[in-house]
Amino acid sequence: MGPLVPRDIAAPIAHGGDLAVARKLFPAAPEPFVDLSTGINPFPYPLPPLDPAVFARLPEPAAVGRLAAIAAAAYGAPSAAHVVAAPGLQMLLPLVAALARPGRAAVLGPTYAEHARVAALAGHDVGEVTALHDLVGADLAVVVNPNNPDGRVVARTALLVLADRLAPGLVVVDEAFMDVGPIDGSLAPDATRPNLVVLRSFGKFFGLAGVRLGFAFAAPAITARLRAALGPWAVSGPALAIGAAALADAGWIGQTRERLAAAAQRLDALLVKAGLDIAGGTALFRLVRTPAAAELFDQLGRAGIFVRRFPEQPTWLRFGLPGEPPQWQRLANVLAAFRPPSPNG
Amino acid sequence: MGPLVPRDIAAPIAHGGDLAVARKLFPAAPEPFVDLSTGINPFPYPLPPLDPAVFARLPEPAAVGRLAAIAAAAYGAPSAAHVVAAPGLQMLLPLVAALARPGRAAVLGPTYAEHARVAALAGHDVGEVTALHDLVGADLAVVVNPNNPDGRVVARTALLVLADRLAPGLVVVDEAFMDVGPIDGSLAPDATRPNLVVLRSFGKFFGLAGVRLGFAFAAPAITARLRAALGPWAVSGPALAIGAAALADAGWIGQTRERLAAAAQRLDALLVKAGLDIAGGTALFRLVRTPAAAELFDQLGRAGIFVRRFPEQPTWLRFGLPGEPPQWQRLANVLAAFRPPSPNG
Numbered sequence: 001m002g003p004l005v006p007r008d009i010a011a012p013i014a015h016g017g018d019l020a021v022a023r024k025l026f027p028a029a030p031e032p033f034v035d036l037s038t039g040i041n042p043f044p045y046p047l048p049p050l051d052p053a054v055f056a057r058l059p060e061p062a063a064v065g066r067l068a069a070i071a072a073a074a075y076g077a078p079s080a081a082h083v084v085a086a087p088g089l090q091m092l093l094p095l096v097a098a099l100a101r102p103g104r105a106a107v108l109g110p111t112y113a114e115h116a117r118v119a120a121l122a123g124h125d126v127g128e129v130t131a132l133h134d135l136v137g138a139d140l141a142v143v144v145n146p147n148n149p150d151g152r153v154v155a156r157t158a159l160l161v162l163a164d165r166l167a168p169g170l171v172v173v174d175e176a177f178m179d180v181g182p183i184d185g186s187l188a189p190d191a192t193r194p195n196l197v198v199l200r201s202f203g204k205f206f207g208l209a210g211v212r213l214g215f216a217f218a219a220p221a222i223t224a225r226l227r228a229a230l231g232p233w234a235v236s237g238p239a240l241a242i243g244a245a246a247l248a249d250a251g252w253i254g255q256t257r258e259r260l261a262a263a264a265q266r267l268d269a270l271l272v273k274a275g276l277d278i279a280g281g282t283a284l285f286r287l288v289r290t291p292a293a294a295e296l297f298d299q300l301g302r303a304g305i306f307v308r309r310f311p312e313q314p315t316w317l318r319f320g321l322p323g324e325p326p327q328w329q330r331l332a333n334v335l336a337a338f339r340p341p342s343p344n345g
Numbered sequence: 346m347g348p349l350v351p352r353d354i355a356a357p358i359a360h361g362g363d364l365a366v367a368r369k370l371f372p373a374a375p376e377p378f379v380d381l382s383t384g385i386n387p388f389p390y391p392l393p394p395l396d397p398a399v400f401a402r403l404p405e406p407a408a409v410g411r412l413a414a415i416a417a418a419a420y421g422a423p424s425a426a427h428v429v430a431a432p433g434l435q436m437l438l439p440l441v442a443a444l445a446r447p448g449r450a451a452v453l454g455p456t457y458a459e460h461a462r463v464a465a466l467a468g469h470d471v472g473e474v475t476a477l478h479d480l481v482g483a484d485l486a487v488v489v490n491p492n493n494p495d496g497r498v499v500a501r502t503a504l505l506v507l508a509d510r511l512a513p514g515l516v517v518v519d520e521a522f523m524d525v526g527p528i529d530g531s532l533a534p535d536a537t538r539p540n541l542v543v544l545r546s547f548g549k550f551f552g553l554a555g556v557r558l559g560f561a562f563a564a565p566a567i568t569a570r571l572r573a574a575l576g577p578w579a580v581s582g583p584a585l586a587i588g589a590a591a592l593a594d595a596g597w598i599g600q601t602r603e604r605l606a607a608a609a610q611r612l613d614a615l616l617v618k619a620g621l622d623i624a625g626g627t628a629l630f631r632l633v634r635t636p637a638a639a640e641l642f643d644q645l646g647r648a649g650i651f652v653r654r655f656p657e658q659p660t661w662l663r664f665g666l667p668g669e670p671p672q673w674q675r676l677a678n679v680l681a682a683f684r685p686p687s688p689n690g
Binding site for chain 2: 057061121234
């Protein structure tokens with residue numbers, strides 16, 4: 001390859017939401033599958049009418065600026081200059097990892113596996129740590145907050161202390177699930193700090209993951225670099241229009257927080273009734289820990305319900321929220337019939 | 346900034362398609378503006394009905410694979426393994442420039458300015474050359490083919506010879522306008538070569554630039570690296586659905602080539618009748634060279650027609666194709682009234 005950069009590319013990481021995998025594992029399952037393998041709101045924001053021009057024309061800088069201003073207000077960032085919009089939070093991850101000179105990256109884990117992958121891709125030496133204070137000393141520290149899949153929340157004040165101690169090391173706070181996190185838990189208002197990047201996902205809370213929209217909040221010196229790396233027209237016309245409508249709809253946002261909290265409680269009740277331990281989660285997913293995880297995954301799958309398992313954590317299953325009543329009914333039926341194997345059995 | 350990579354970020358480059366600029370320059374112009382400042386087909390592919398699930402769900406790997414197979418067939422690439430789909434061709438440019446170890450990048454110019462910008466961002470020492478043979482010796486060589494804005498076409502065989510001579514240096518062929526280029530002019534079928542990346546734009550020919558969809562064609566060792574850099578879910582659900590429908594529609598594609606060729610001839614006739622020299626172009630745009638470029642830009646703008654000017658080339662104007670009859674009429678009226686200043690003043 002000569003001057004091509006020689007670099008080992010790890011195999012792609014398997015994620016939730018791939019029903020082709022479910023159908024291959026459970027070919028006789030009833031269709032349509034109930035997909036609980038992601039943490040995406042099953043009650044999507046109602047799509048606004050879309051002008052055909054948003055598909056036809058190049059997205060205009062003015063529309064990007066409007067969305068940035070709306071996002072700053074919705075997420076509590078200092079200003080539109082502190083906002084970068086991207087075609088999905090995922091697309092920002094390699095760019096953010098590349099902001100820090102190749103060095104030691106530390107990820108608070110176990111967590112979303114893409115952070116370690118993209119840090120390695122950016123040339124960092126990557127390690128996973130399990131305690132916040134073990135991030136100190138890293139050139140790049142990543143905290144998913146609330147964490148996926150266990151819902152662990154790190155207090156905003158603790159993260160600000162971390163940023164102070166790590167400076168000039170870069171602290172990345174992935175708030176993909178903060179829409180359903182603690183009030184005042186977000187660090188978006190702190191995006192003035194010179195060594196902090198806060199990430200938000202649009203698609204999860206708004207139930208529109210196919211739109212591909214995500215945000216970074218950071219000091220203008222950092223947002224300028226992320227914008228330069230993304231280049232012009234990063235966000236699609238439909239995403240600009242849908243994002244601007246949804247993020248300005250404070251009524252829907254408030255109602256949806258309540259609706260998701262209620263749905264998560266209902267899910268908890270089903271899981272507990274089935275004798276399962278809830279190890280954590282957010283209002284968009286619950287993490288179950290059970291020695292019978294493999295059997296439960298299998299029973300759910302044969303009934304046409306796809307949940308998320310974790311190859312490295314064989315006792316874990318993550319449940320997203322069912323949406324329509326028949327989905328709840330199907331889940332209730334499987335869980336009611338499920339008996340965890342007795343400890344000595 | 347400490348370990349943050351210190352890097353000069355050039356100011357964003359101004360591009361066509363920004364009507365806020367037009368309105369600022371010509372606040373009294375009649376609305377709606379006729380936007381001829383891009384090279385985008387004004388007759389968009391008719392949007393297929395979109396299942397709400399394409400907005401709601403994470404785009405599935407199976408849908409990405411389907412689109413890659415359809416794109417390979419439509420563009421003549423060897424197989425789906427030689428295809429990378431991205432949210433717009435533009436998004437691929439920095440990733441492609443970063444495939445080559447920082448070295449000497451040469452861009453055949455004058456051309457689309459983003460190539461030089463992203464090569465510099467990737468750490469290359471970038472120069473513009475004006476003859477194909479001057480690309481020899483570069484670690485990264487970029488040819489836009491057909492070229493934007495002058496329509497210059499480099500023969501496929503000449504580019505293959507260049508790739509042989511440059512190996513292991515990387516040759517990037519940006520075929521954003523090849524849909525209206527010469528038959529058999531594309532290097533997509535040659536994407537088996539180890540040091541070649543071919544780029545295609547979906548939005549220009551299909552008139553759907555807001556969708557954000559573009560492709561790279563290359564050997565699987567390269568496509569794997571581009572996919573790793575893009576990460577999962579790079580392309581939106583609507584883009585996957587629209588792209589798959591449009592690229593499989595050979596009838597529409599054939600008719601559109603003819604329709605655009607006819608529209609470009611009609612545009613030529615108007616320009617020639619106005620005494621303007623056509624310096625080149627493709628069926629999606631025409632480049633006019635005139636000492637009266639500034640006056641013409643101004644007269645068009647005041648009449649609500651926005652064309653593309655080039656700060657470094659003050660005698661150039663690029664005209665995209667008008668769409669509906671009133672747009673043609675407005676352009677015809679301005680051009681009929683336009684008198685180039687006589688050479689002696």
